Amino acid sequence: MKKQSGKIKADGKRKEGAKGKKRGRGKKYILILSAGIIVPVLCLFVIYLAGVSYYRNRFLNGTVIDHVDVSGMTIPELEEQIQNYALRVIERQADGTTLEEEIRGSEIGISYGSTEPLQVILQAQNTYLWFLKQDASYETEAFPFYDEAALLERIGALRGFQKEFIKESADAYIADYVEGSGFELVAESQGNRLNRDKTVEVLKAAVDGMEEQVDFDQAGCYEEPEITLEDAKLQETYAKLQNYVNVVITYTFGMEKEVLDGDTIVSWIGVDGDKVTFDRTLAEGYVASLRKKYDTIFRPRKFLTSYGEEVTIDLGDYGWWMNTEQETEELIGMLERGESGERVPVYRQKAASYETPDYGDSYVEINLTAQHLFLYQNGVCVLESDFVSGNPSKGNGTPTGIYGITYKERNATLKGENYRTPVSYWMPFNNNVGMHDATWRSEFGGNIYQTNGSHGCINLPYSIAEQIYHCVEKDTPVICYQLPGTEQAPPAEETVEPQGAEPGAEMETPDSTMADPAAEAGETE
Secondary structure (H helix, E strand, O other): OHHHHHHHHHHHHHHHHHHHHHHHHHHHHHHHHHHHHHHHHHHHHHHHHHHHHHOOOOOOOOEEEOOEEOOOOOHHHHHHHHHOOEEEEEEEOOOOOEEEEEEEHHHOOOEOOOOHHHHHHHHOOOHHHOOOOOOEEEOOOOOOEOOHHHHHHHHHOOHHHOHHHOOOOEOOEEEEEEOOOEEEEEOOEOOOOEOHHHHHHHHHHHHHOOOOEEEHHHHOOEOOOOOOOOOHHHHHHHHHHHHHHOOOEEEEEOOEEEEEOHHHHHHHEEEEOOEEEEOHHHHHHHHHHHHHHHOOOOOOEEEEOOOOOEEEEOOOOOOOEEOHHHHHHHHHHHHHOOOOEEEOOOEEEOOOOOOOOOOOOOEEEEEOOOOEEEEEEOOEEEEEEEOEOEOHHHOOOOOOEEEEOOOOEEEEEEEOOOOEEEEEEEEEEEOOEEEEEOOOOOOOOOOHHHHHOEOOOEEEOHHHHHHHHHHOOOOOEEEEEOOOOOOOOOOOOOOOOOOOOOHHHHOOOHHHHOOOHHHHHOOOO
8 A cells, every 4th residue: 555655646746846947947938038028128219318318419300401401510610611611513605515613612601600500400409209200391591601792702703604604695696598498497506605693693592502413504594596597587587588588570571581589589678677678779770770681761763664764763652661660569568478470560551562563553644744644454554544743844843753542532622722623533643643533624634734734633534534443442553753765745726725724734843742651750760
């Protein structure tokens, strides 16, 4: 029985020993775990205390004073930084590349006038929260001071303000016309002239903010061209000019043509800003050159008479007569609208043909010497007749020259000083000198005109006047000339006209009353 009891005790001891070992291992784990927590905490606490101590005399992270980031800096370090401050300035050279210069704090006497405002900010910091970014900004009276006169002097010494360094900016413009290619747009040139006021403003702000760099280009310190390629008015003017270059106006004078194109037109153009004008004097000169070349009025002509002899007609107002003033106006208007096309000049008076002769092949030929006339239509003589012209012995001789029918009128009344005489067919061609029927005469031709001639008109038999009336129109040429050697023998008898009955008195003094269209128009050849 005893032995059994002893076994029991022995087993009990063994069980108690196993439990003790387990409790020992648990305590060890707890100690290790505690150490793993406490040590880092202690380290963090030490670091925290160190931070509190470190930032006791330093500005907390995220602190900006007068636009300067002073994070982690002591006041002496901030003062030292001010003393060593340098502003890098980037400038544009004439060729478009850049160079750099520095403005040093020592050159402009930069410093803090008083650090007391800084001390106030430093002492007001909650250093126990040093690990938090403050995001705090302050404006103080401790703003860095500098010698403004010294700064202005240093700015004036920058390369950008030196005369030899400066290249002026230039506006975009329209280059002169080049034959064959027209006008060309030339881009603006930036140049590198600094705007002094803007530059001083930018550099002062940079120094005040203790900035490290200023790029004059980015800061907009340079004088910029006023007009660029994108300028709407410049583009509009360019488009107008290019349109004018493409204008082609063709004048046709019969078989001859005169072409007015861009090469000539551009020489008339004046550009004032965005306003395009045409030189009226040059346009008038061009029109005058056309008039001089193609007008035929007041010019001598060779005329082959029905007698086979040639005479020179150097008087009269028949022919092409351009209205230069009106034509200049209309031509400029056409140019201003940029219109191309065929053009017929504005005329004061037209002739039958642009070719030589200008009177064409339908006309009335009056030989004052022979007192005989011919009517031609399309080159064929369709009528001829004797007549009685003006009395030269009384100063009423019918003028020679080439004229055009002014108008024609049926049943007109011709008036003189002492009479009113009706005629059936009235065809004036030289002021009040004209052709008409003269029923009071029984004879025509010969030398009647020398003693019993009209006051200048061409007196015709009734039937002849009637035929001529129906063949001619306004502007039909009437060619009057003298041709010695073609005189007619006098008729056997002549019915003497009653004194004062000749209705040709409508032109009592032909030489003094005949108008001179050239003088009226102010034109001379």
